[in-house]
Amino acid sequence: MNGKKLSRQYRDHLSDFKVWKQRKHAKQWLVFPENIGSHLSIDETALSKGELYTIITNKKAKGKKGAIVAIFSGTKAGPIIEQLLQISAKKRSEVKKITLDMANAMKTIAKQCFPKAIQVTDRFHVQKLALEALQDTRIKHRWAAIDLENEQIKLAKGMGKPFVPKLFSNGDTRKQLLARSRYLLYKSPNNWTQNQFERSKILFAQYPDIKVAFDLVQGLRNIFNKTTSIQIAYTKMAHWYKDVENTGFRSFNTIANTISLNYKSILNYFINRSTNASAESFNAKIKAFRAQFRGVKNVEFFLYRLTTIFA
Template sequence: MASFYGIKGKKLQRYYRDQLSEYKNWEHCTDARKGLIFPQNIGPYLSIDETSLSQGELYTVVTNKEARGKKGTLVAIMEGTRSENIIPLLQKIPQRLRNKVREITLDLAGNMSLIAKKCFPLASQVIDRFHVQQLATEALQEIRIKYRWEAIDAENQALEEAKASKTNYSPEVLSNGDTLKQLLARSRYLLYKDQQNWSAEQAERASLLFERYPSLEKAYQLTRGLSWIFSNTKDKLYAFARLARWNEKVEQSGFKSFNAIARTITLHHNNILNYFDNRSTNASAESFNAKIKAFRAQYRGVGNVNFFLFRLMKLFA
């Protein structure tokens, strides 16, 4: 638009900010980053999450699921994630409105749980299933990465020995054309997917991988087993029993990283099991975060945080 009118882009941007947008007349134009709340947007189903606006600075965002990422979505956006700073701001919303909240989805962070408890005391807390599954996936990838470093070290050692003995070294090439190091590197994405969604090439690679590393196959089955519980269980009591059996399998496997996940599930089992009441997730919050990131990318970063929050308010509050 600036080039069409023959002016500099930054000049047009400044003119829009200072003259056309009414930003200068906004009551929060100098202190928006401290926190904005919109009590009128409260609904019975909320999400709470954190997002980064600029230079890694985190903001806590509360959104209304029923608005579906449109006008009325933004309930509050506040600088930082410290519960002692966030709670007083959210408590400025009248108690009668906060008591309308029946359910709030969140991640495993303790500060988010405390904020939800203090500010929305009547709401059921639901820990997002995808955050729990992500822990299992990260544990699986940790095992794969450990084996990959071992393969790299073994290949480097073989190269050094070949050089010392003045012989040629050729790494083993598997039936699919991968070396062992390549097999472990290229298996990353197939471990994220369910077996039935593998391509023929991925299925061949997985067969070679699990033949060489049976413990990786065991860890993969544990990960898929946890995902299956969330996807195929509808009753809360059945879910409780199946998660208990999954924890037993983890204990028998001997994987330290998976033991940490099992302990996490045990400690947070009430809020994790609340998922099976309405099958609610934090997907709406993640979607809203993605919109913020896209908006930020469109402006090539956030130069003026207060003005950026003004634009978010106009679009989503």
């Protein structure tokens, strides 16, 4: 049977989509109060054409049946809060912990709709900011290296000579060194290959500021990996903040200020090391589900199938 015809027959006749009670408002909101648990995650994902949806999931379901608590179109706090407050206060008070990123809208939703829940900022969002600042430093040097090489090529052509770039001991040119260092900067030195270790030595010798930025990233990572209590984490974060101030890096100062504004929810991670990994994992399932059907042509039908499986 033709695949498109089978899909159409399933949508129009074999499934309950035509009589789905939530179909009228599916594009705006879907709420399943029965799936609320003590530990929730809230995150955003794109379903179709980059349009963002806010998704609340139950950690206990582990991405299976009963995982979806609510799906909302967009990320504005107001409409989401309006629908969540329709759930009884008793049911919402069952939530003891909710993991989220540093978006103000997410925090507002959590505070107003689940007032008894402890908010935990996902550590990986914090680390991601630091890694992006590190990569920005590398990219700035890479553009400068490209400009320098272009000038050298023009100069060589003007003199009628072939351009021969300078090679470092590992065979990289300056431009290649900065481009090929991208992935090693994401990893801990313990996980470097021998080639990456050699490249890092050359990179850090040529660009000491990248080494300083890399050490800041590793310092933040070690705080999350090795600290066992909120008190110790608070002290270490204060020392890290001081190190950032001493470097004078604008991007890292921005991150440090962001951390200081969200320090309470960030420190809550150290209570029992909760992360938003379950939400990210569920987002990956949605993307795989979307790819399986080659995109989302009918948003309502996609949400129907998604909630049938996961809600």
